[in-house]
Amino acid sequence: MSPHVNLSAPLAAARHIGTRGIPAGTRTVAHKFGGSSLADAGCYRGVAAILRDQAEDRQIAVVSAMQGVTDALIALAQDAASGTGDWRAAAGSLRERHLAVAGDLLGGQAGPTQAWLDASHAGLADLLQALAVLGFPAREALERIQGLGEVWSARLLSALLVAQGAECAMLDAREVLTVRHGELGVAVDWDDSARRLADWRDGHPQARVIATGFVARDADGRPTVLGRNGSDYSGAIFAALFGACELNIWTDVDGVLSADPRLVPEAVPLAAMSYEEACELAYFGAKVIHPQTMLPAMALGLPIRIRNTFRPNHPGTCIGAAETPPMPVKGLSLADNLALVNVEGAGMIGVPGTAERVFAALRSAGVSVVMISQGSSEHSICCVVRAGDVERARSGLAAAFAAELADGQIQDIAVTAGISVLAAVGDGMAGMPGVAARLFASLGRARVNVRAIAQGASERNISVALAGADAARALRAAHAGFWLSPQALSVGLIGPGNVGRALIEQIREAAPRLQRDTRLDLRVRAIAGSRQLWTDERGELPADWQRRVAAGGEAADLDRFAAHVHAPHLPHAVIVDCSASAAVAARYPDWLAAGIHVVTPNKQAGAGPLALYRAIRAAAEAGGARWRYEATVGAGLPVIQTLRDLLDTGDELVAVEGILSGTLAWLFNRYDGSQPFSALVAEAHALGYTEPDPRDDLSGLDVARKLVILAREAGQALELADVAVESLVPAAVRDLPREAVPAALAAIDEDIARRHARARAAGKVLRYVARLDRSGARVGLVEVAGDQAFAHLRLTDNIVQYTTRRYASNPLIVQGPGAGPDVTAAGVFADLLRLGAALGARL
Numbered sequence: 134m135s136p137h138v139n140l141s142a143p144l145a146a147a148r149h150i151g152t153r154g155i156p157a158g159t160r161t162v163a164h165k166f167g168g169s170s171l172a173d174a175g176c177y178r179g180v181a182a183i184l185r186d187q188a189e190d191r192q193i194a195v196v197s198a199m200q201g202v203t204d205a206l207i208a209l210a211q212d213a214a215s216g217t218g219d220w221r222a223a224a225g226s227l228r229e230r231h232l233a234v235a236g237d238l239l240g241g242q243a244g245p246t247q248a249w250l251d252a253s254h255a256g257l258a259d260l261l262q263a264l265a266v267l268g269f270p271a272r273e274a275l276e277r278i279q280g281l282g283e284v285w286s287a288r289l290l291s292a293l294l295v296a297q298g299a300e301c302a303m304l305d306a307r308e309v310l311t312v313r314h315g316e317l318g319v320a321v322d323w324d325d326s327a328r329r330l331a332d333w334r335d336g337h338p339q340a341r342v343i344a345t346g347f348v349a350r351d352a353d354g355r356p357t358v359l360g361r362n363g364s365d366y367s368g369a370i371f372a373a374l375f376g377a378c379e380l381n382i383w384t385d386v387d388g389v390l391s392a393d394p395r396l397v398p399e400a401v402p403l404a405a406m407s408y409e410e411a412c413e414l415a416y417f418g419a420k421v422i423h424p425q426t427m428l429p430a431m432a433l434g435l436p437i438r439i440r441n442t443f444r445p446n447h448p449g450t451c452i453g454a455a456e457t458p459p460m461p462v463k464g465l466s467l468a469d470n471l472a473l474v475n476v477e478g479a480g481m482i483g484v485p486g487t488a489e490r491v492f493a494a495l496r497s498a499g500v501s502v503v504m505i506s507q508g509s510s511e512h513s514i515c516c517v518v519r520a521g522d523v524e525r526a527r528s529g530l531a532a533a534f535a536a537e538l539a540d541g542q543i544q545d546i547a548v549t550a551g552i553s554v555l556a557a558v559g560d561g562m563a564g565m566p567g568v569a570a571r572l573f574a575s576l577g578r579a580r581v582n583v584r585a586i587a588q589g590a591s592e593r594n595i596s597v598a599l600a601g602a603d604a605a606r607a608l609r610a611a612h613a614g615f616w617l618s619p620q621a622l623s624v625g626l627i628g629p630g631n632v633g634r635a636l637i638e639q640i641r642e643a644a645p646r647l648q649r650d651t652r653l654d655l656r657v658r659a660i661a662g663s664r665q666l667w668t669d670e671r672g673e674l675p676a677d678w679q680r681r682v683a684a685g686g687e688a689a690d691l692d693r694f695a696a697h698v699h700a701p702h703l704p705h706a707v708i709v710d711c712s713a714s715a716a717v718a719a720r721y722p723d724w725l726a727a728g729i730h731v732v733t734p735n736k737q738a739g740a741g742p743l744a745l746y747r748a749i750r751a752a753a754e755a756g757g758a759r760w761r762y763e764a765t766v767g768a769g770l771p772v773i774q775t776l777r778d779l780l781d782t783g784d785e786l787v788a789v790e791g792i793l794s795g796t797l798a799w800l801f802n803r804y805d806g807s808q809p810f811s812a813l814v815a816e817a818h819a820l821g822y823t824e825p826d827p828r829d830d831l832s833g834l835d836v837a838r839k840l841v842i843l844a845r846e847a848g849q850a851l852e853l854a855d856v857a858v859e860s861l862v863p864a865a866v867r868d869l870p871r872e873a874v875p876a877a878l879a880a881i882d883e884d885i886a887r888r889h890a891r892a893r894a895a896g897k898v899l900r901y902v903a904r905l906d907r908s909g910a911r912v913g914l915v916e917v918a919g920d921q922a923f924a925h926l927r928l929t930d931n932i933v934q935y936t937t938r939r940y941a942s943n944p945l946i947v948q949g950p951g952a953g954p955d956v957t958a959a960g961v962f963a964d965l966l967r968l969g970a971a972l973g974a975r976l
């Protein structure tokens with residue numbers, strides 16, 4: 134970069150003068166503290182502690198004004214000059230604020246500092262009065278006033294350090310730093326500044342210096358300021374003049390982030406970057422450091438560290454570090470409030486000098502061009518300008534090309550307002566194929582239309598102009614494309630009941646391992662209950678997630694829920710339905726058609742009306758999304774997967790028979806006539822084995838649903854009504870509201886006791902069995918001989934026997950616990966992992 138060439142010689146000479154008399158090997162470090170680090174007395178104490186804790190031999194600290202003071206001073210000057218506002222009262226409160234901070238910091242020793250501040254504020258009042266008389270904001274007075282905040286701030290900090298016994302000198306930069314204001318900004322007179330500083334040092338040999346940022350003197354010795362971000366620039370200038378080996382810029386963030394965290398919650402802090410990357414990022418959006426600030430540091434190769442005053446142990450971001458991590462894209466930035474100007478016409482093709490005329494016209498109109506793009510057809514030149522410049526740009530171009538517009542050689546000078554530019558920046562993209570592809574693929578997935586593109590031959594920045602309305606979505610999508618795993622899965626859970634809660638705990642426990650070992654990045658970003666909806670951007674659930682979901686939720690709204698889960702910036706989305714709701718199941722076709730995967734233990738879809746089942750299958754096919762429901766039969770057991778494997782490998786199902794209800798298995802395993810059957814039902818409910826309404830188990834409906842799911846898996850168009858079902862629910866309980874069921878359920882006890890006694894007398898046991906074969910589908914309570922496999926189950930064990938063409942005389946058996954929140958959640962989780970594997974996770 135040119136600054137190396139232009140600046141390094143005068144700077145090296147200035148450094149030589151500035152470090153005169155300092156022993157070789159002395160380590161000097163420069164620090165700069167912004168207004169956010171100096172908001173109140175507590176902040177000054179924090180800054181003093183940071184300075185005292187540093188290990189360097191010599192220290193130069195450059196300070197901004199207290200937070201908000203520079204803006205207040207500018208407003209004061211303008212109000213006084215224009216005769217508006219109560220500027221006297223405002224000046225009074227500024228004085229009070231500084232006196233109060235001095236009193237707080239220095240206590241009994243505050244007298245001299247307060248007297249000094251008082252005198253300085255009296256000078257300010259005189260200046261304001263002069264402006265009020267003049268009636269216009271005379272530049273010299275304005276610059277003198279604007280810089281006072283830094284002078285007060287440096288005085289406060291140095292007085293505090295001295296009061297704490299830490300030796301230091303205060304340097305008013307207006308005494309030594311000589312600058313000129315030119316068309317390209319402020320230029321430092323390095324030679325003059327270095328000589329003045331050396332003279333000042335003769336009278337101030339202290340190892341620690343507190344200097345004013347932002348202010349300087351002009352060639353005639355009049356006070357002036359360095360412009361916006363001037364304090365950072367002062368930091369870099371004094372780092373150079375004092376011979377510092379490093380510049381620390383202390384602010385209120387942990388360093389430079391990969392993107393604006395207000396728009397991209399997943400933005401990550403960057404440990405290191407080159408000066409060039411920092412310049413590119415700073416230009417748009419990343420306001421941590423201004424490129425001009427870096428010029429002296431770049432010329433001398435000084436590392437600049439961005440650090441957090443409020444977390445001083447955080448390493449921050451090192452700009453210009455010897456080694457920066459090899460990442461193709463280091464950061465993304467966004468500029469808003471722009472417009473596209475497109476000069477288009479067949480008459481431009483192959484005509485030398487057209488581009489020169491376009492840019493000359495824009496220069497004459499005083500328009501700075503943000504981005505340029507021209508296709509190789511030369512049919513149009515398009516550039517991006519700031520929204521406030523667009524009318525000047527249009528009329529300037531219209532005047533410059535008036536003749537060509539009149540005779541049709543130029544067809545149009547078109548302006549599109551409401552444009553943003555997204556820039557992907559990184560030294561590492563040079564020579565690396567695929568970076569642009571990744572950026573544009575991410576934007577495409579988020580359905581962002583790209584209006585114009587620019588990439589220079591340095592290959593350090595790809596800039597994309599797009600509609601402002603798409604900007605935030607584009608930024609998040611691009612960020613996900615570079616920083617998130619391609620297997621990042623936005624998870625939304627419906628029904629945080631027994632199974633849902635267990636599932637979330639399992640995900641929380643496994644997520645870090647899965648991300649590390651398989652790249653599957655599960656982010657639970659939304660949880661919907663029947664009454665509340667909770668959403669989160671990042672999807673990293675805290676330990677007290679249940680409390681937050683219950684406390685912080687909004688009203689349940691499945692449309693909002695699905696929209697949040699289906700975040701365009703995340704590569705994949707899945708809805709996990711852990712409710713038992715038919716209304717929720719009816720939403721699956723829409724979700725699947727939109728590309729949202731669905732995983733569920735809810736049987737209402739798989740065993741729902743055939744029309745819904747078919748619509749779900751068709752939608753999944755059309756949307757490319759997957760519907761997985763292993764836990765609907767046998768909870769965590771591989772019942773459906775086993776059947777699929779049999780069928781997919783060409784086998785043929787002859788019959789399926791089994792005990793498919795964990796609840797009924799447990800009830801009849803436990804029941805021995807010594808206690809009422811209804812008491813055991815209540816216990817099964819409390820253990821989380823039953824359906825939300827236990828009548829679904831006792832009526833055989835739950836078992837019938839499972840049989841329908843298996844039949845459909847085997848290709849049969851079975852409806853629930855086609856299953857012959859024996860219900861155990863007494864007629865008196867069937868139509869009661871759910872809350873009334875527990876009290877009424879004793880009505881079941883007598884019948885079960887009688888049937889149990891009869892079976893026992895015959896040397897048999899009662900089992901609720903399901904069977905599907907060529908003669909049809911039926912579920913009911915049967916007496917099973919004591920030597921049969923079905924008689925020897927434990928607890929909630931399910932057993933499924935597949936008789937197939939291959940497994941004809943000796944059926945294939947799947948057996949194990951078939952109900953309970955943990956095993957069911959594990960079955961759902963296994964489906965999620967299978968989905969992850971299909972999306973490319975290394976599972």
Ligand SMILES: NC(=O)C1=CN([C@@H]2O[C@H](COP(=O)(O)OP(=O)(O)OC[C@H]3O[C@@H](n4cnc5c(N)ncnc54)[C@H](O)[C@@H]3O)[C@@H](O)[C@H]2O)C=CC1
Pocket residue numbers: 627628629630631632633661662663664711712713714716717734735736764765767768795821822823824825951952953954957
């Ligand atoms: N518990 C078990 O052993 C097994 C359960 N299943 C199935 O898992 C699902 C959940 O079962 P559990 O957790 O035991 O039931 P649960 O009653 O404990 O939880 C269901 C949750 O869904 C919520 N919910 C109901 N309707 C909703 C709606 N429209 N929108 C949002 N949330 C709604 C309820 O408020 C509740 O939080 C059911 O479909 C069940 O059939 C499947 C296999 C085994």
Ligand SMILES: N[C@@H](CC=O)C(=O)O
Pocket residue numbers: 765766767768793794795796797822823824830835951952953
């Ligand atoms: N209530 C059901 C739960 C699983 O589907 C059962 O008991 O099997």
